[in-house]
Amino acid sequence: MIEWLCTGMTLPRWGAIAALAGMALLALACFRLGTRKRKEKSNPSDQPPEGQVGQITVGKLHEQGAREEQQDCFALSDEALIPTHGLLAAVADGMGGLSHGGKVSQAAVQAVLDAFPACKGSTQAEPLLLALAQRAVQAVNDLLGPDGLRESGSTLVLGLVREGSFSFLSIGDSRVALYRNGMLTQLNREHVYQRELALRMVNGELPLAQVYTSPKGAGLTSFLGMGSLQHIDLPAAPIRLLPGDRIILMSDGVYNALTDQELTQALAQEPEQAAQAIRQAIADKNYQNQDNYTAVILACAPDEP
Template identity: 30%
Template structure:
């Protein structure tokens, strides 16, 4: 298992409110995590930092290399809930951070499976057999319009309201978390990314990069493509190769 990550402030923003974490857990297991913070001048990077720290610490503390599938699902969910409570309590105690939150997409890589937790519009893609597939569904108003047939995916990618999300970690005491379990095959690549990439680059562009380049170069090229497309947001990518 190989994992690489890269984050970039982009061409417009003054600060980077994205965060990512790569964690080796031993015996081929690992964690890949991407967050996209939101909430004013300080709130966004505070929220994404707290999520990164709490999720990584929770998984590192409670991970066991003999746990079963159900325990792994419980662990990824618990890690996001712990982050949610930590962000919410921090914002409650500091008026300048009120309303802050973050997206989260993570994959706990364990025994040829990826245990995925997802909140917001950061995404997980899988590249397998020359095909790129988006495996998470954005929690956003624009995605709901796509689901109703009111927008095409290409229209959604450039819609002015594409950044309005319907779920975030830390905004309320409770949060609804999407969970997935993916069986991994040798050669699979997983891409975790913020919308700084997915709102700028098409699936065709992303798939082409993943198909033609080694892992580290793929991350570099994807960030460069997003910046060449305007770099309107922070850009973060984490790529896993099984």
């Protein structure tokens, strides 16, 4: 079953999502992938390949915060595709400072979901993610049209678990991080203007203080909806997953609200409880301008005792 949420409700198709835009509630679920029980006799060909993390548990969090509408969107690929394609997760954050950010994030996620089943399972992770990103870029550009480029936009982060490894592609400032052995490590690089300022500082063009004090530092330098992208981020190689690892894909409404320490404490729990802990921690902050916040947590089963 394909699962995706853009307005806080689990909905099967684009039209229903558009009709319910602006609604939000917490969506928390925990389900077993790859080794779920079947009524029929197990077929050896259905088992994960040797070395694959055979069981992934998913926690999900999707809240509107204090914003007038929900512009985040996330999706998980169909469970039936796991043996051949792996598990794909997507998080897109429509840009609140621009118009129709929710429609753009939905268009990006819809394009990725539509394209993923047609991708051959034997395709290496990086080319597959590049092809999916290209579909998302084209879908958003088509939605906005030549005159609408940069009038709206969205970030996008894709995460793919396949054969015991994790790969990702990111555009914008949504984050992907790895929790391992009690430590949280950000895996992707954000496409924000502060990076450009840092380069200019190293080249002697401006003082160090300006890198961290510029009001434009958080502005995006690459995002869906700008036409041709300026940056994408990919790992040098897929990351081999270990028992007990957690991967979190999240919009900036999560990591701007919580410290790394708070996120680390939450992710030490099972993914369903971790998602609930993140939600509660953000609610406890009670920020008057709390952004939409969305997270997908992919957890590898721990070693058997």
